Amino acid sequence: MELDISPQGTPRNPVLVVALDGWAGESPERIARVAEALAGSLRLSVGVLRGAVSPRLEPLLRALTLTLAEDGANSPMIVDHPDPEAAVRHLTDAVRRNPQASVALGRLLRQTAVPDTTAALGAEAAVYSMLLAGSEFRRWLTERGGPKPVNFPDRPLVRLDREADLLSVTLDYPERRNALSAPLREQLLEALRLAELDDSIDRVLLRGAGPVFCSGGDLDEFGTAVDVVAAYQVRLERGPWRVIDRLGERVSAQVHGACIGAGIELSAFAHRLVAAPDTYFRLPEIAMGLVPGAGGTVSVPRRIGRWRAAWMMLTGDPIDTGTALRWGLVDAIE
Template sequence: MMSPGGIVERHRIRAPASRLSAEVDEPPLDRPARRWCQDREVDEGLSPGSPELELRLSPSGVPESPMLAIPLDEWRDAPPDRIRRMADVVASTLRITVGVLESEPTPAMRPLLRALTLTVTATGSGNDRELVRRGDIASSVALLTDATERNPRASVALARLLRQTQTPDVEAGLAAEAATYSMLLGGKEFERWRAEHPVRAGAAPERPPVRIERHDGEARILLDHPERRNALSTRMRESLLEAFQLAELDDSLTQIELRGAGPVFCSGGDLDEFGVATDLVAAYLVRLERAPWRIIHRLRERVTARVHGACIGAGIEMTAFAGRLIADPGTYFVLPELGMGLVPGAGGTVSVSRRIGRWRAAWMMLTGEPVDAELALAWGLVDGIETGAR
């Protein structure tokens, strides 16, 4: 996406605490978590016409109660045909469906887990991409509820978009993302965020925001605006696009390395440029045609991205297309766009989903929670951790 530059300061995003690192044994599930779900949503007897599945809209088109929490433990012993029917029902709703699981899933539950937006659990293998393992399920469900109710339109749009971008056709996925992002630029939720975050005046540096160094068959592309935490401004995006276009034309280049100068790899898109587009159709076309991440994907076998510090929004979205993504041990990743009433727009609904699955991508995108390097490696968001990956 072009997600927020300067977000490290302006939104006080902090490096994740140790509890957010690699998935380790946690205390038993807090019993109120199950009661929380059962008191609010009952899945028994759900069918495509059930009122619980209907996305109710206000007269102004705002989703009311956009999220549906579904306790899953009772499905462990359900007949496979009933599980398949329930999976079809869940996949048909426009509501955000969050499974809540206290115990290990059974193989027969897989169709249902795959049909949900995501499932939070206190157990389960780290290899189960459909599951997000959390020590406190009750607070995790509450976090999701708060996020989706704060920006219900963008939340519903994101959940549907993540189902579309599962396609093997990367270009089709990017087109779907660009359309959704451009649509939300004209929405009330983004308008509210923009009003709450006035644009700041700031001078662009005189030097180019991207540097290219070449040695024999290798090229290094460096994001070089550390004063703005390498925020992806229009100028930087165009310079980065030009750098990768040149690399694509040069068959003698066998290795292309992408790095960032300063303490932060990339703080996302430049916040002060958000909302400047007045023609949303033009914004859609620009987001498709002037996207360096498309070329990173095409050159992925030759591209290694080395990230460090904060890797926010576009910082992780575009580097996730690289064939190799290496993180410094202190790196952390955040996808904060939903909090602005938007979805990721620098390819993240395609690239991040391809690496970690749409379910864990949904967790990152809906909550905006930071993921540290260790958990990113466990999930497959990065390919390795190396000290000095900067």
């Protein structure tokens, strides 16, 4: 189960496929030993199950990165798919394009499944910042053409509206699909801190102006960080998602259209998350040689479990509102 790494540091065997049918007949002691080895391996372990989900398999399901099955029995540890073998090939192809980021994500998701939000976000910020200096991100950035200049409008990018005890916070940069640029992030942080400091604000509603809620980080800014240590500190200290988490039950979010990357990562911290029927969700960072870095490795697994989160993050596949509601990523569709 060991990860084979080339002299250049590239994982040669990042994915381990485990056929689970038949394991229900094994002894509990053997299942426990294999589960322990799977949990400790750096390889991404993907279970494939054709038959019924047996309670005896739970230690293996819990230890695996994720499991694919025709019928997931609504378990958060299982991604249901009509053709699990085809799904394995699809996931493996995605991982092979960026194996370093993928392996880092697999280990990170095991570290962020802790109650301590600050510790979990610290782990995410460290991995994200490390990957900014990696070859996979540099390759993506080169193919894209590097950072591009952005001329921000001379107006607020976050709009605040106060009505009694309700503060509505609206991402208001529809020209760039409410992309989470550094200026928008800073303004959102200040808006949320206002709610945190003002005891007369009992409710905070997070929304987005225009056709989409948030299209993720502003890609034109990617590659501008030259000091990865500073990037780590900024991401951890200036992240608005930390404040959303601290505000707890006071925050709700309404999302619509594209809810990509940072869009779903920060809104998933809200106590109540409501999606319009046209919403879709996607976490595309692995394709860039990165991992989610706006709190998503903490907020998304808390809603849907680290196993389904791993599927979303490793493949970058979009999920619709029906799946999001069934998995628990959103609380309602309105």
